[in-house]
Amino acid sequence: MRLWFSSSSEVPIYRQLATQVELAILSGDLKPGDRLPSTRELARRFALHPNTISAGYRQLERDGWTENRHGSGVYVRANADAPSTPEQILDQHIAGFFRVVRELNLPAAAVRARVARWLEAPPPDHLLLIDPDPEMRRILLHEIRQATAFPVAEASFEDCKDRRILAGAIPLCRPSKTAQVRALLPPGVELTTLAIRSAQSWLTPWMPAPKGHLLAVVSHWPEFLEIARTMLIAAGIPADVLIFRNARQPRWTRGLEQATAILCDSYTASVPSLPRRPHLILFPLLADSSKAELARYSVADTPLL
Structure with missing residues (x-):
């Protein structure tokens, strides 16, 4: 990852560092588990005081982007490895489903009836961008509508309190809002996180x-x-x-x-x-990978959720 610093800026150096690392994580330039350069290495490379680098790294840790592993360094906070193929994703959800079913001790006939009801339900008919910032929604909506002809609507966090707004929707959000949006959705509703350009x-x-x-x-x-x-x-x-x-x-x-x-x-x-x-x-805010994913949606061929 390339970094730039300007000592003459009104933006503190530690904030310049934290902002650039955060954007690199959101855009995928830095992956979960990646090790950041050491404080000493960055201080020497850019002729900065080590305390300045440490302040930036502490800010990133406070904001939940990184973790400090004692004796090892600063790492991008790692989540469980995400499945990489459609088959792996499907297997993950099926495995989770049967794990929950076993805990509920439901009869097999009841499980089959419920699954059949879900499979017979109408497919999603629109995308739903969920974000608390109306100006951010306006920008992303403009780019989403350029990427796909599939209908797209918008909603704030407050709007999502009315569960009817989620009917027939494929929810979308930006990476920094994933946890908040997921908490708003009913169990079982899949959330698509849009990749942001580096x-x-x-x-x-x-x-x-x-x-x-x-x-x-x-x-x-x-x-x-x-x-x-x-x-x-x-x-x-x-x-x-x-x-x-x-x-x-x-x-x-x-x-x-x-x-x-x-x-x-x-x-x-x-x-x-x-x-x-x-x-x-x-x-453009949307990464090319997100535009390609959105382009797959069409009115004639809606995805099965």
């Missing part, structure tokens, strides 16, 4: 950034602006050549015509009021 991998081809150019970052999602600020400054782009605009605020287009390029999310890029004169640099 910011580091996407940014690398653009580095080093040409000097003497003004870069504007525009989004309706405040967190997009904060992540972009951290990543761009850490990558060595001077803060005085960056313009940040929240597209939900009045007069957000002011000064954008002076920029050489505008970096934005896919939804903001579709807004008619966004100036078209500077070069648009689009950062």
Whole structure:
């Protein structure tokens, strides 16, 4: 994993480190069980104080992304190995089903009748994006609808208290919300976690950034602006050549015509009021793997859950 740090940024170095590692985990650049570079190694490589690196690693551990193994190092928090093929996934669910059935001591005839009822139920007829942030939902909905013609709806955490909204739905969420969304779903409802694009991998081809150019970052999602600020400054782009605009605020287009390029999310890029004169640099949130998975859904061929 490639890292960037800028000592002249208003974003503390430890936060630059924590943000970049978190994004690498969410995008799959770092896998569960991967060992992070040692504090001493990072301090020496980037001429930073070891306490700064330790502060970043402590933040990651507090946020639940990593674990400190005494005498061994810092590791991405590992979960049980996920099944990798459709057959393995099916076997995992079947095994879990029979394990629960044995604990219930139900008669075999009752089990067969219940399974038959589930198999005869209508298949799902739409995707349902569940997220607490309305601006994030708007961006992801825009990208999902570009990836598939299958109907897609949205819901907040509050909306999910009404179980009727889950009828006929295939629930979707972003990685950082998986645990919260899973807790909202009834037992037995499968949840699809959308893979998020790696910011580091996407940014690398653009580095080093040409000097003497003004870069504007525009989004309706405040967190997009904060992540972009951290990543761009850490990558060595001077803060005085960056313009940040929240597209939900009045007069957000002011000064954008002076920029050489505008970096934005896919939804903001579709807004008619966004100036078209500077070069648009689009950062899609969904990873290609998620787009490929979504593309498999169609109205004529719905998946069986």
